[in-house]
Amino acid sequence: MMKLLSEQVFKPGAFPDYTYVSRISPELNFNYEIRLMQALKISGCLTSIVGPSKMGKTVLCEKVIEFEKLVEVSGGDFTVRNDFWKVLSIKVGLALEGEYSETHHSINEKAQKGLSRTERYIASKDKVIEYFKEEGKVLVLDDFHYAPEEVQVYIAQQLKDAIRKEFKAIVVTLPHRADDAIRKNADLSGRLSLINIEPWTADELKQIAIKGFKELNAHISDEIATRIATESLTSPQLMQYICLSISTLIDLDNETGERIVDETKLEDSFKFTTLNFEYRDVIKTLKEGPNTRGKQRKIFDVITGEFMDVYGLIMKSLEDNPPLMELSLDELKTRIDILTENSVEKVDKKRIKDGLNQLQSIINEKETIFQVFEWKENMLYILEPLFLFYLRWGVH
Ligand SMILES: Nc1ncnc2c1ncn2[C@@H]1O[C@H](COP(=O)(O)OP(=O)(O)OP(=O)(O)O)[C@@H](O)[C@H]1O
Numbered sequence: 001m002m003k004l005l006s007e008q009v010f011k012p013g014a015f016p017d018y019t020y021v022s023r024i025s026p027e028l029n030f031n032y033e034i035r036l037m038q039a040l041k042i043s044g045c046l047t048s049i050v051g052p053s054k055m056g057k058t059v060l061c062e063k064v065i066e067f068e069k070l071v072e073v074s075g076g077d078f079t080v081r082n083d084f085w086k087v088l089s090i091k092v093g094l095a096l097e098g099e100y101s102e103t104h105h106s107i108n109e110k111a112q113k114g115l116s117r118t119e120r121y122i123a124s125k126d127k128v129i130e131y132f133k134e135e136g137k138v139l140v141l142d143d144f145h146y147a148p149e150e151v152q153v154y155i156a157q158q159l160k161d162a163i164r165k166e167f168k169a170i171v172v173t174l175p176h177r178a179d180d181a182i183r184k185n186a187d188l189s190g191r192l193s194l195i196n197i198e199p200w201t202a203d204e205l206k207q208i209a210i211k212g213f214k215e216l217n218a219h220i221s222d223e224i225a226t227r228i229a230t231e232s233l234t235s236p237q238l239m240q241y242i243c244l245s246i247s248t249l250i251d252l253d254n255e256t257g258e259r260i261v262d263e264t265k266l267e268d269s270f271k272f273t274t275l276n277f278e279y280r281d282v283i284k285t286l287k288e289g290p291n292t293r294g295k296q297r298k299i300f301d302v303i304t305g306e307f308m309d310v311y312g313l314i315m316k317s318l319e320d321n322p323p324l325m326e327l328s329l330d331e332l333k334t335r336i337d338i339l340t341e342n343s344v345e346k347v348d349k350k351r352i353k354d355g356l357n358q359l360q361s362i363i364n365e366k367e368t369i370f371q372v373f374e375w376k377e378n379m380l381y382i383l384e385p386l387f388l389f390y391l392r393w394g395v396h
């Protein structure tokens with residue numbers, strides 16, 4: 001048997017052949033693979049997979065659907081309203097040159113030719129649907145939220161029509177999207193199979209390390225696996241990354257090395273792993289808070305000996321142990337109280353709340369890399385585990 005390399009076992013960016021973990025969907029007590037298989041069997045229904053980023057939505061689709069049957073497109077592939085079927089037909093190699101080309105004839109000219117653009121376009125839509133049916137193809141429309149909102153609505157209409165004709169499709173989106181064009185679309189109600197991908201538990205994450213190091217003939221204790229799982233913050237991707245970093249630092253691909261994963265290299269591996277991520281600018285911007293226009297901000301004494309304003313304190317409180325993906329205002333207040341124990345001046349709840357509102361406005365105006373948390377209804381939801389991990393272990 002060929003000796004496996006750690007990079008073949010731990011795959012943070014691709015399908016994990018050797019470390020795939022099957023999880024139970026808490027809603028039904030079945031595993032996600034069975035749920036998805038069943039959903040795909042219900043003809044006339046669209047499957048909607050919703051789950052936080054990097055939780056294995058794409059990997060699940062790739063596990064369940066045979067490689068040859070899978071047609072993956074991203075919401076980002078669609079920029080204008082009516083290129084949906086065009087993009088699909090190009091993707092599967094059906095597009096006929098010229099068929100969709102934008103014509104700029106006058107209405108008169110079109111009438112003379114007896115062919116409106118709409119007619120040609122509908123014919124091709126049917127052809128795409130027919131092709132998918134004949135070949136047993138399944139469309140996975142990944143990262144649907146990347147499509148512009150009005151395009152999402154348009155695609156939803158198109159899919160509604162297509163699924164009646166037994167076109168099989170899965171739409172994958174992030175949660176917390178108030179404007180969900182699929183799930184909140186009245187036209188689609190009763191025609192959806194819903195699958196919610198939950199964040200990973202520490203026990204599920206642990207299995208990645210246990211499976212992987214076993215494949216690599218290395219020993220890892222349950223305790224160490226748990227420790228890595230806690231740092232991975234519900235993210236299987238982060239777990240894969242950290243395990244790969246550990247393998248590198250303890251030199252597992254070298255035959256002569258000792259094959260034990262112990263405490264010694266753990267923190268180094270966490271730090272080493274942050275080199276793959278770039279959240280320095282995001283963290284800097286958030287720590288700075290809004291522009292004060294020359295006004296002095298209230299500064300507090302922190303137990304570390306530093307001085308911080310409320311923005312610094314909010315960010316610092318997120319770094320604390322244990323790492324949490326959701327924090328209530330009360331929890332944040334408790335953490336900040338401990339941080340400012342020695343400060344004469346106390347930070348009240350209102351100041352924290354106002355600070356978080358300000359940070360949320362900053363985030364809202366920035367590009368997607370800044371969408372790292374969401375503050376709503378007195379809860380702070382970390383949307384990006386990699387951000388929190390970077391905050392804890394990276395240089396910033
Ligand atoms: N079932 C699994 N078992 C082991 N590792 C997994 C599993 N699912 C996902 N992973 C790991 O997490 C990584 C990210 O998974 P995936 O790309 O499927 O997430 P996603 O939810 O589609 O993310 P995004 O929101 O960015 O599209 C994978 O490359 C893999 O390393």
Ligand SMILES: [Mg+2]
Pocket residue numbers: 057058059142143
């Ligand atoms: Mg994905």
